[in-house]
Amino acid sequence: MMTFQQLVLASHNAGKLKELQAMLGDTVQLRSIGEFSSVEPEETGLSFVENAILKARNAARISGLPALADDSGLAVDFLGGAPGIYSARYADGKGDAANNAKLLEALKDVPSEERGAQFVCVLALVRHADDPLPILCEGLWHGRILTQASGEHGFGYDPLFWVPERNVSSAELAPADKNLISHRARAMSLLRQRLGLA
Numbered sequence: 001m002m003t004f005q006q007l008v009l010a011s012h013n014a015g016k017l018k019e020l021q022a023m024l025g026d027t028v029q030l031r032s033i034g035e036f037s038s039v040e041p042e043e044t045g046l047s048f049v050e051n052a053i054l055k056a057r058n059a060a061r062i063s064g065l066p067a068l069a070d071d072s073g074l075a076v077d078f079l080g081g082a083p084g085i086y087s088a089r090y091a092d093g094k095g096d097a098a099n100n101a102k103l104l105e106a107l108k109d110v111p112s113e114e115r116g117a118q119f120v121c122v123l124a125l126v127r128h129a130d131d132p133l134p135i136l137c138e139g140l141w142h143g144r145i146l147t148q149a150s151g152e153h154g155f156g157y158d159p160l161f162w163v164p165e166r167n168v169s170s171a172e173l174a175p176a177d178k179n180l181i182s183h184r185a186r187a188m189s190l191l192r193q194r195l196g197l198a
């Protein structure tokens with residue numbers, strides 16, 4: 001069993017930190033990479049896996065701690081899987097509200113049955129910056145893109161993501177409920193098994 005008392009989370013996204021720490025409980029303390037550096041690495045990979053590894057290595061190098069990274073995004077069927085790995089940058093770095101507005105516009109007049117989408121999450125854990133065997137876990141969450149934003153919880157595209165299991169948007173889910181069923185929850189459940197924490 002691999003044990004980590006402290007991991008640095010290779011993310012500048014406060015929403016991810018909150019969700020991942022809640023899922024891990026108090027056995028592992030997640031420290032934000034923001035404590036060490038405010039510089040965000042360029043996400044140059046062509047896949048969630050490549051970007052997750054790149055972020056994890058960068059954080060381990062900067063902090064000297066083992067590092068966990070989360071690369072995630074929304075793949076929309078009607079858009080051929082876009083924005084995918086470019087989800088955070090979909091509206092050219094103008095933030096969540098602009099991303100959501102652009103997505104609604106791209107799906108204007110698209111009927112409900114063609115609005116399928118999945119959230120994707122890849123978690124990468126490296127023991128040190130040059131770790132030759134990163135641990136990789138993925139999770140998917142299937143849903144649909146709503147025609148207008150709804151709900152105040154979560155972050156990112158949550159207000160636009162309709163969750164079939166609950167018939168609400170993921171921003172209408174209580175945070176603890178989202179953390180049981182989300183793409184991130186599925187990836188974290190696999191990671192916990194790999195680490196012997198499950």
Ligand SMILES: O=c1nc[nH]c2c1ncn2[C@H]1C[C@H](O)[C@@H](COP(=O)(O)OP(=O)(O)OP(=O)(O)O)O1
Nearest residue numbers: 011012013070071072073074087088155156157158
């Ligand atoms: O549960 C989620 N609920 C709503 N939206 C979500 C979720 N999970 C990922 N997303 C969206 C946010 C962002 O538009 C993109 C992730 O981009 P991604 O590069 O992985 O994260 P980020 O730039 O926000 O932070 P960082 O790279 O520092 O971890 O997908």
Ligand SMILES: [Mg+2]
Nearest residue numbers: 040043071088
């Ligand atoms: Mg990012």
